Amino acid sequence: MIFSEVAARLGLDNTPGLTVAANLKLVAAFMEKIRTLLCDKSIVVHSGYRSVEVNQAVGGVATSAHCHGLACDFVCPAFGAPAEVALAILKSDIGYDQLILEYGWVHIGLAQEGLSFRREALTKRSPWAAYELGIRA
Numbered sequence: 001m002i003f004s005e006v007a008a009r010l011g012l013d014n015t016p017g018l019t020v021a022a023n024l025k026l027v028a029a030f031m032e033k034i035r036t037l038l039c040d041k042s043i044v045v046h047s048g049y050r051s052v053e054v055n056q057a058v059g060g061v062a063t064s065a066h067c068h069g070l071a072c073d074f075v076c077p078a079f080g081a082p083a084e085v086a087l088a089i090l091k092s093d094i095g096y097d098q099l100i101l102e103y104g105w106v107h108i109g110l111a112q113e114g115l116s117f118r119r120e121a122l123t124k125r126s127p128w129a130a131y132e133l134g135i136r137a
């Protein structure tokens with residue numbers, strides 16, 4: 001959840017502090033629920049925690065949940081395409097804050113502990129596209 005190819009390539013520190021590390025444990029436990037939902041198929045994590053510097057380097061939005069260790073970008077090829085994965089999560093009763101079908105992966109974000117979650121579902125078709133409401137395959 002803390003490995004970053006961009007951080008490694010650019011020599012950026014991507015070591016989380018204690019609060020973020022605790023959040024990452026919540027995300028890891030949450031991803032176990034997702035894996036169960038996806039018929040226990042292997043999940044490939046593309047991005048978990050991103051330090052502010054790493055987030056800027058990958059062009060992430062400044063308010064990104066990744067910077068708080070509360071988000072995970074992933075795919076699950078053995079289950080299906082990202083759209084199929086996002087739709088399975090959407091139809092489940094799993095309590096996420098934000099679910100985004102991105103161009104090639106699924107982003108899932110959790111709320112800070114103790115805060116209520118929005119269960120917001122969005123689609124982003126390209127780095128330049130605006131967010132669309134709902135999961136749109």
Ligand SMILES: [Zn+2]
Pocket residue numbers: 047066071072073107108
């Ligand atoms: Zn993300």
